Amino acid sequence: MLRFAMLLGLALVCFTATTLPAAPRVTDVSLRGLTAGKTTRLTLQGNQLGPNPEIKLDFPTNAVRVLPESNAKSLVLEIDLPEDAPPRHGKLRVATATGISSPVTLGIDALPSVPFAENIESLPIAMTGSLTGAELLATSFQGTKGEQLVIEVEAQRLGSKLLPLVSIVDERDTQLAYSSRVTTARDDARFVVELPEDGTYTIKLQDALFRGGKPGFFRLKVGEFRFADLAFPLALRGKQEGASLNLLTTADDDIDVPAILPESSTVEPALANVPVVVPGSFSGRRPRILHSDIPEFREPKPDSQPGSLGSAPLGISGVLAEPKERDVFLIDVTPGTKYRAEVFAERIHSPVDAVLVIQKADGGKLAASDDQNDTPDPATTFDVPEGVTQIKLLVRDVAHAAGPTHAYRVTVTPESWADFTLQAKPVSLNIPAGGSTTLEVVAKRRGFDGAIKLNVPELPEGLTASLDEIPARADRALVTFSAAADANQSAVVSIVGTVEIAGRTISRVTAIGPEEPTFGLAPENDQIGIGIIQKPKLLVAWSGDLPETALGLGQVTALPVRVTRGENQKGSVRFSLITSQVMPQKDGKPDPSQALRLEKELTLPADQSDATLTLVTPTQLKDIAWDVAVKGELLAGDGKKVLATAESPARRFSLGSPLFLALTGEAVVRLKGTISRAGGFQQPVIVVANGLPKEAKSDAVEVAADQSEFTLEITLPPGIAAEQLANVKLVATAKRNGEDAPSNQVPIRLDTGAK
Incomplete structure (x- = not known):
């Protein structure tokens, strides 16, 4: 990956505490910053912060000490930073035997950090406080x-x-x-x-x-300190020799700084945010440039000769520095090709509200755009007419605003240009030792529908990732993280997706958290914490083999599972299903009837360990691979309170057949039979079908006194459930001495084929 990352783990102090069920959670921090070259004392408030905390940091330190006064609700740290600690926003996590916490963001700079007070004794200063309402x-x-x-x-x-x-x-x-x-x-x-x-x-x-x-x-x-949020150009491709960056800031001391681009890594080419090193007394989140996988250009200087920047695909970085400025670029294109042009401004936190216009070189308009549905950044597609080999691309601000930070990046790519984004919403994942946990990774695609290979570099020993591929034509997968029984090493990792298309390698880092990723940009957050639950109360695993083609439209599949309860755990276990299917909707509401689902809820008694769940496949389902896992909830004695949860590894199934046969019209069932009368009894007989639901139709049949054979018809509506026909019986009745005399009852099994 194109970023600096160092994870430091320390476990120095033992707490006196009992086993706790939840992962560590930090609710407050005494200071939101650390001072370079100094020792900063931090107090973290929260839950499950011990025993034996391991501190995970993504920035270098000289030392981290956990002080003896720490306990499970208050973790006291001393963090020593080197003199040359680069200014940045760093992440801190706490890992214990119950898992790993969400990250806490800390400012790292040369400013002394103190709690907020009514008076400032000396400057510079960084004060931490809280304000609400x-x-x-x-x-x-x-x-x-x-x-x-x-x-x-x-x-x-x-x-x-x-x-x-x-x-x-x-x-x-x-x-x-x-x-x-x-x-x-x-x-x-x-x-x-x-x-x-x-x-x-x-x-x-x-x-x-x-x-x-x-x-x-x-x-x-x-x-007095330097600040900058953006650096120019906004993107570079690879390690461009001689490239320099200019800080974009409202301060008067803009300076040129060298670009810091790490050497190529095993996951390149990938979109990645590269932090820029700023000399001097800088404070704040370091400006970043995008490491791009298409050619990148800067807007030409005003005194440069007009000419084409190059051929699409390409990206251009520009700044609207003067009021009413309009930037115009000449780009080579292929006649008869459809292209996509897009501006990135609001989505990179620039004040530009851009307007985009595409023209032929002679000025004829091809397309224009102001806003997209979910952003004021414009984007448009356009067809290049035959005979046209160059286009003009114009960018301006809708209000003609301008300034030193009014930067933008515009890209032009063929509409068929393949790309994808990946997202996983949890910021941390806690895996039971000896068990598994699933992580849903969601893909958005452009220009291809093939499989996306997922890789999790730098997983520590004892941790593995499986189902590490989003299947062809699918938009998500349940990646399974499993921990060996003796696994004890937490980690902070990234998930990288890679595809090979027509000789081109495309790699994208998974966005971590609720913010949806954007095509053409690297995610702001791309690291997920992996923790280990050392003494899990519950484990769920598969107990039998199933074929990959175990699903059948409108059919049911048996899912054998086994639970392992932890020491002194004796509760019942309630099961539910986890799948890679998005819940279908009907009239704007969830429609479980069209979802992969359990036939019925099942709770395993406390004295049992094996269960067989019944998976129902709907009659309409896309013909792709589907991931399925089983979730178990360990219940307290009241059968309501959940003591622990666990998941099985996910399994990937496909349809054994893409066909489902069902009767859609009325079903007519003809029943033939005979009447036997006692000697000397010669009366007409009425034969009826009792127990039919009101939706079914059947007329009684009269068998004449001199007849014994009969045919009775039953008309069943489409979609009638089998359980509605469970109690249908035939019975014959005749008059005897003026009263009804019934025959024996004959149970009838009726089946329309509906499920």
Whole structure:
């Protein structure tokens, strides 16, 4: 992967605690930042933070110490950073014998980190606090005339729900500057202010909408430091020799910095975000450029000679620096080919609200776009007429806005250009030792429908991944992670998908978390935590073999499973089904009748370990491979409270036949029989079918006194269920001495073929 990552694991202190059922969870952190070259003491509040915590970090340290006063609800750490620790936003996770936590984001820079207070003793400073609802916080400091300060609030970028609005006032309460919802800062706040005189200044902080959500933590930074959210160009292909990057910032000291592009790795070519090293006193999330797998160009300089940039596919980075600026590019294309052009601005947190126009070289319009359904970034497809070998591509801001951070990237690719994205929503996955857990990986495709091979590099010993392929024509898979019985090493990993198409290798990293990935961009978050549950209360496994073609339309399949309860666990186990099928909808509501499902809910008694579930395949199902796993819930004695859950490995099934035969019209059943009368009894007889549902039709048959044979017809409607016909019986009745005399009853088995 094209990124720096180091995972540091430490387990230094033993806690006195009992086995806990849930994974570690961090609910609060005393400081949201670490200081380079210093030792920072952090207190993490939460649950299941011990015993024997292992601290997982994605940034280098000199040492990490877990202090003796730590316990399962309060983890106290000392983290030593080297002097040259690169400024960045780093991730911290806690792993214990019950699993691994979600990540906590920390700011790493040279600023001293302290809790929020009403007074600032010295600058620079980074203060951690919390604000919710309509609260207003204030802190004051002594300033000097001519002093230029950056005042910035990190909240959204750290995972907080606070939408910060920050301002500064002088001793007369005159507002000098304010900021909120800076686009490039992911809706956080930042401004630069020059102090007009010596005196006391007050910084005020509140939620921009006066309804700050929880958690509302923030990191307020005050001082002289460099910042930048974007670097130009926005994308490079490979390690372009001599490439340099220009920081895009509203500060006055824009500088050129060298591009840091790691050497090629085993998963290239892949879209990846590459952090840029910024010299000097930088603070914040490092700007990133996209490592692209198509040729990338910068907008030509104003004094350059006009000419084609190259042939599609390609990408172009540009900046709308001046008001009413229109950038125009000449691109070579193939006549008779359909292309897709797309602008990336809002989705890379640029303030540009772009308009895109495609013209022939002589000015004839081919296509135009303003917004897409889910983003203000424009995209359009266009056909290149015969005889046309070049097109003009125009980009401008809809309001003619401009500035040093108004950057965009535009791509032009053939519409048939194959691509895909991958997503897995959980940010952590906890696997029982000796068992398995499934992870749904979802693909979106363009231009191909083949299988996507999935790879999980750097899994530690004792962990394996199976069903590591999204089948052809499918849009998801249940990747199974399994842990050996003696596995004890947690990990933070990425999942990479790769396809080979017409000699072209396409690799994409899986986006981790709820934010959907975007074609043409690398995901913001691409790492998932893998934890091990050391003493699981429950395991679920398959107990028999099944053929890969075990599914049949409208048929049922037996699923044999076995559960293993942990030590001192004796509860019943309730089962449910996990599949790679999205629940079908009918009239906007879930339609389980068209889903892979269990025939009925099954709960295994506490004294049993083996069960056979019945899988029902609907009569309409796409002819692709489907993944199926079984989930078990260990129940308490009341049969309601869930003590633990576990999953079987997923199995991949396909249809044994793509056909299902069903009767769609009425079924007419003819029953032939005879009447035997006692000697001397010569009366007409009425034969009827009793027990029929009201939807069925059958007329009584009269057998004349001198006849013995009869034929009775029963008309059954389509789709009638077999259980509705379970109690149908024939009976004959005749008059004897003025009263009805019934015959014996003959049970009749009726079956329309419906399931």
